[in-house]
Amino acid sequence: MKTRMMAAALAATFFSSISGAQTADPRPGYHFAPARNWMNDPNGLVYYDGEYHLFYQYNPHGDRWGHMSWGHAVSRDLVTWTELPVALPETEVMAFSGSAVIDWKNASGLGRGGKPAMLAFYTGFDPKTKNQSQYLAYSNDRGRTFKPYGKVLDIGSTEFRDPKVFWHEPSKRWVMLTVKAVENRLSIYTSTDLRRWTHASDFGPTGARGKNWECPDLFELPVKGGRAGEKRWVLGINLGDNGVAGGSGGQYFVGDFDGTTFKLDPSWGAEPQWMDHGADFYAAVSWNDLPKTDPRRIWIGWANDWRYANNIPTYPSRGLMSLPRTVELTRTSAGYRILQAPVREVEKLRTAHRAAADLELGTMPIALPVDGAKTESVFEIDTKAASQVTIALTDELGYQTLIGVNPGVGEVFVDRTRSGPHFHDAFPDRHIAPVELGSGKVRLHVFVDESIVEVYINDGAKVITDRFFRGGKSLLWSASALGKATIRKLDSWKLAAPSR
Secondary structure: OOHHHHHHHHHOOOOOOOOOOOOOOOOOOOOOOOOOEEEEEEEEEEEEOOEEEEEEEEEOOOOOOOOOEEEEEEEOOOOOEEEEEEEEOOOOOEEEEEEEEEOOOOOOOOOEOOEOOEEEEEEEEOOOOOOEEEEEEEEOOOOOOOEEEEEEEEEEEOOEEEEEEEEEOOOOEEEEEEEEHHHOEEEEEEEOOOOOOEEEEEEOOOOOOOOOEEEEEEEEEEEEOOOOOOEEEEEEEEEOOOOOOOOOEEEEEEEEEOOOOEEEOOOOOOOOEEOOOOOOOEEEEEOEOOOOOOOOOEEEEEOOOOOOHHHOOOOOEEOOEOOOEEEEEEEEOOEEEEEEEEOHHHHHHEEEEEEEEEEEEOOOOEEOOOOOOEEEEEEEEEOOOOOEEEEEEEOOOOOEEEEEEEOOOOEEEEEEEEOOOOOOOOOOOEEEEEOOOOOOEEEEEEEEEOOEEEEEEOOOOEEEEEEOOOOOOOOEEEEEEEOOEEEEEEEEEEEOOOOO
């Protein structure tokens, strides 16, 4: 839904032919992707009546950005997704990013038959005036169809978007987060009826800044390792560029929220804190209305980067989501930090377990018992005196994606400088997560799914998410070291693609 992409995207055909770098890349097995066409930001994440709803930015007419509408998929377990018809089609306005809530107390008056309505808030982009304002649509049939309510918030801006709505229990009000994108500013609004909204406060600019801020989220978490009963609010802000890997990315802040104003914790420093250190985790937002029996905070991100998103070599679809992730907050010696982990439901996909122990590594690569391109693997590595430890994913044409550890400088990296045929100058790169490696030991939880790798480092203290594109069908795993190192333990599973 990015404004800066409009001119180029609208100038291109929305029905692109299979040519150049485009390939019939295998559809990912356990990451969600639509069967066809373009997808970007996750939208409208909400749980209702046993279903997790994943709406998303979608072009029903082609595999590049344009004609923005809300695509729709549902799941009962966060891993098996059923793609449904378009939920919010383009009308006189494009349906840009937003959120969804369940109006349990019928504050909007839009519920029917004693059942709450599902309300979808989205930015309506008028291609004639370029105005961006916030719209409401509602559903009385579990999100299968939506009726337009209309515009609910308009400040006369061409850069005002991405409403995230949630209920704030202490103040007994609904809260809407929006961004004044090019100002790098968050604007907070409140309402009692979900139809009339009052400006409450602004936050920013601060932290990392770029051409725009986008896709905000705000939620409260208990603090692991904190004082008894301690909680803090986590504010997520995504950037269209100037992220940690150079392109789009997400940062977060920790502080307090009273229903009106978000205030940074006094201990929060000036250094940006990043959701993910790879190039391909963007627009992350979390689910609303998880059942009371499930205390988790779960978010998901678009696994792509605005620098090359229109050019990734896949067909007939472009775009996929990360794994859904739990988000926790911990107190470290450096301050408050988030921890991320793939949702536990992914474990139900495990098959064909392989294991190894005490694999001694040197300069000659050794084969690893990891089978193919739809896998989950856990590596417990003792780097010893090695200056580098590398896990290589190699196809039969010699293209390689590297996952590595440099203990001397305290970093884990993904190197995709040789990951498949060239299709965009911004793609070949090496992405680094700084990691404390004083003991020389590191735990890597690695998910690979055809064209995406997610590396969770030391129980999710850092994450690297990167796309990669092979030139061949096979994927062989090996490991080596500059010096001597040991893989103390390796567990790996093939992950069965869930039925769709």
